[in-house]
Amino acid sequence: MSSAVLFAGCKPEVAAFGERIIAVGPGARAAAGRNAEVVRLSGGVVWPGLIDSHIHLEGLAEQKMTVDLTGTVNLRASLDRIRAWSGSLARGAWVLGSGWYNDAWPETAFPTRRQLDAAVGGRPAYMRRKDGHSAWVSSAALRAAGVDRSTADPPGGTIDRDGAGEPTGILRETAMLLVARALPAVGDAELDAAMAKVLLDLARFGLTGVHSMDGARGFASLQRLYARAPLPVRVTYNLPVADLAYAERIGVRSGWGDGSLRFWGVKAFLDGSLGSRTAEMLDGSGVARMPQDELEDMVARCARAQLNVCLHAIGDGAVRRALDALAPHKNAWARWRPRIEHAQCVNPKDMPRMAKIGVIASMQPIHAVADREIADAMWSAVVPYSYAWRSLERAGVRLAFGSDAPVESANPIAGIEAATAWRKEAKWHPELALTRASALKAYTAGAAYAAGMEEEVGSLRVGKACDMTVMSHDDGEVLASVVAGRVTYRRKRA
Secondary structure, eight states, X not given: OOSEEEEESSBSOEEEETTEEEEESTTHHHHHOTTOEEEEOTTEEEEEOEEEXXXXXXXXXXXXXXXXXTTOOSHHHHHHHHHHHHTTSOTTOOEXXXXXXXXXXXXXXXXXXXXXXXXXXXOOEEEEETTSSEEEEXXXXXXXXXXXXXXXOOTTEEEEEXXXXXXXXXXXXXXXXXXXXTSOOOOHHHHHHHHHHHHHHHHHTTEEEEEEEOOHHHHHHXXXXXXXXXXXXXXXXXXXXXXXHHHHHHTOOTTOBOSSEEEEEEEEESSOOTTTTOOOOTTSOSOOSSOHHHHHHHHHHHHHHTOEEEEEEOSHHHHHHHHHHHGGGTTOSTTOOOEEEEOOBOOTTHHHHHHHHTOEEEEOTHHHHHHHHHHHHHOTTTGGGXXXXXXXXXXXXXXXXXXXXXXXXXXXXXXXXXXXXXXXXXXSSGGGOOOHHHHHHHHTHHHHHHTTOTTTSSSOOTTSBOOEEEEETTTSOEEEEEETTEEEEEOOOO
């Protein structure tokens, strides 16, 4: 871009030169000059570019390549969708899918391999639950992985069994890996095509940046796409703890890369999820996926290597263990930004401690909408301090918001509504709702800080990158997305 660009007709108007903002508000037209390219966004309200601080790009790409069970209203509807998908596959091909959610079905019991066997015609099948913490597999899949009644539960995982001790077809937490390791690999071209579609979908939602929680395969795909063309969404990548040794060996540090594709932290699971009944609670329930000695070793290694940490902790027990491990490393290095991912249940005693240690709460407000009923049923004693965005904010904890897509929709507007109006309208502990300004901050400045990018993005200031989400004043829908001064999405006129 060799000349200035004026984003006109919106409030406030913004002028950019190259990737940078040169003026915001009344002086934008003069700063842009007479020869500026004019992008008219009449009726638009300009926000700083929205950032999703916790998303699974690989999972979204896989949804485009496999059977998507999201929204199926009961077991029969799920089986019908699986049957229709598997009918087009070769006889011995794996049937892969995700998105089933038994808590939303009239019959809330977990499904079984026998039901799945009939739908897939005896093929091996692997269906991840919506929350990603359980898998529903067929008998052929268990055989292919060598899993039977004699197979022991792996550390941090559970093989559900019937009264006779036989696997039912439900694998929880690390037990999922017993079959996942046997899944066929996806070709690079197919993955790249799906990933490219996902990034465009995210731009349509008004997102200008995301923090991905994926594996090496997804990062490789993003690198291939970036080598061909600019990415429509900035991606900050966080690698799984299983790859920590490789990062240490080559000496990569948080912040490596550029503004479009960069590396930041190391993701580890401390517990499971509410829906899979594996969130680690202070009352002793749930599953501890990572023992405390391993957690403390991981945090210490990351602090020494100048690698940030993203610790998945949903239950109040897992959150407390995370804080115990992080406390000795407060201010470990200049850009130390430890994060607890989800933090759905934080004991009130731990909230000020979280702020004191400088731990960021990377949360997904949309989870509360889906989890309300099951949280009331399973967490009745702790619901008053669950999904406690306002309480954490008052305690001085920095908030960074995201979606956890494909677990929930990646639409950030839905997340903002969940954190604000929905909570009050639902009358579900409305005192924990945020103001709209606070929710927007968590999707912009808070998310930028959580990835060490607060000097580049997160607010509309002169000198910062020109990342904007433009909302329609008329209907509250996304009018345009702008990344580094480049329009990545623009709604077509009716």
